Amino acid sequence: MRNYTEYYPLPQPNEVSKRERDDAMGSYLMMFASLGAGLPLPIINLLAAVIYYFVNKHKGRFVRFHLLQSLWSQIPVTLLNGFMVIWTIRNFMTQTDFSQLFFGLLWTTVFINVLYLGFSIYAAVRANNGRFFYFLFFGKLAYHQAYKVRYDDSKNEEVNLPPM
Amino acid sequence: MTGKIFRDAFLLVGAFIIAWLVFSYLSKPVSIPDQFIPDEQTEKLADWIDEQITRNFDRLDDHNWEEALGEIVDRFATSDLVNKVNYEIVVLDNSDVNAFATLGTRIYVFRGLLELIDQHEEIAAVIAHEIAHVELNHVEQKLITEFGIVVLLSVFTGGDLLLTGEVLRAISSGAFSRMKEREADAFALDLMYDTGIDPAYLGIVFRKLKESEPGLSGLNFQIISTHPDINSRIRNAFEFEKSGLEDIPFETPWPGKSSE
Incomplete structure (x- = not known):
């Protein structure tokens, strides 16, 4: 019976090169670099993150994990911010009152942005130290995508097996 | 792992909805004033x-x-x-x-x-x-x-x-x-x-x-x-529903061209 783990083993901090640490940290810092250009419609942040992902995704699993975690977590935050901008403008344009639900979502968006900012900074520091930090949902998703052993990865490889 | 990912997704969406509802409950609606300029x-x-x-x-x-x-x-x-x-x-x-x-x-x-x-x-x-x-x-x-x-x-x-x-x-x-x-x-x-x-x-x-x-x-x-x-x-x-309309003619002469 072939016995191999479903996921590739995680690298330990001493196994991650300086270059990988920098690239991984960069995936979180892209947010700040493009923040100014992205306002008031923050879609530019997302574009920058997507471009950064495609440029760096071949630089190893450690980098890819952080790229994916940053990208996936940025998508809902960006969409939420964009939605709030549109809702606000629409209300002004149509002279519609700002409802409780509007303010509820506004404060939720602010709260999420603060969390996102804090977690991103922390994750960037961890990445720079060659370590992992898993966001709720996005961390597992990114780990699954970056570290899962896929059939395509292993079918052409000779696998060393322990003695039976 | 996939199951855990879905579980986390539900957690995240649930937390989002709860946060939205709680913040909505704590907020007050604001009307846009009809008149901004005094x-x-x-x-x-x-x-x-x-x-x-x-x-x-x-x-x-x-x-x-x-x-x-x-x-x-x-x-x-x-x-x-x-x-x-x-x-x-x-x-x-x-x-x-x-x-x-x-x-x-x-x-x-x-x-x-x-x-x-x-x-x-x-x-x-x-x-x-x-x-x-x-x-x-x-x-x-x-x-x-x-x-x-x-x-x-x-x-x-x-x-x-x-x-x-x-x-x-x-x-x-x-x-x-x-x-x-x-x-x-x-x-x-x-x-x-x-x-x-x-x-x-x-x-x-x-x-x-x-x-x-x-x-x-x-x-x-x-x-x-x-x-x-x-x-x-x-x-x-x-x-337009105009039952009961009291048609009141104008008294001043019409100064422009007239269709009559």
Whole structure:
């Protein structure tokens, strides 16, 4: 019976090169670099993150994990911010009152942005130290995508097996 | 792992919805004020606009028109629907088919429009529509939406010429949103009914403007000549429930051409 783990083993901090640490940290810092250009419609942040992902995704699993975690977590935050901008403008344009639900979502968006900012900074520091930090949902998703052993990865490889 | 990912996704969505509901519960709704600019300031701005308009157009000083339009304004002033007083109709000596309201209570009507109209009731419909834009603060809202209150006040207190031109263009173009035009129509129909003028005249005048040559320079009526919605607006005017309408004729002679 072939016995191999479903996921590739995680690298330990001493196994991650300086270059990988920098690239991984960069995936979180892209947010700040493009923040100014992205306002008031923050879609530019997302574009920058997507471009950064495609440029760096071949630089190893450690980098890819952080790229994916940053990208996936940025998508809902960006969409939420964009939605709030549109809702606000629409209300002004149509002279519609700002409802409780509007303010509820506004404060939720602010709260999420603060969390996102804090977690991103922390994750960037961890990445720079060659370590992992898993966001709720996005961390597992990114780990699954970056570290899962896929059939395509292993079918052409000779696998060393322990003695039976 | 996939199961855990889904579990986390549900957790995240659940937390989001709960946060939204909790924050909504703790928040209070905020109404957009109908009026951002105080009355006193509005009058000053209205005078400034009048100065700019009369710099570009000559006024048509004709006693007969003054009398006829004055009677219409006086009639509307008797309605409880009208809160602002002292409406003044300024006739501009220009062949454009146009009319527009500005800040304050002045309504500008072009000679070109008067030449197209056959009777008091038709111009009364146009004026009722413009009064509606004033009463519902559409002009102020539009200017604030387009320029922002800070820019607006800087223009009125001696800003640059380019911006001044833009503000005047925005005022005279009268291109309100579809919703605001409908609001103004509804208000005008009520006002006409309330003051003994058959609301169907709003439909008649819209149809006349729609069918007239593209000599319509647009401005306030651009919305009529280009708006796909115009047919339903005409229909609304004709279908307005007017049972019990007390049709009160105007007394002053009609100074323009007559269809009779």
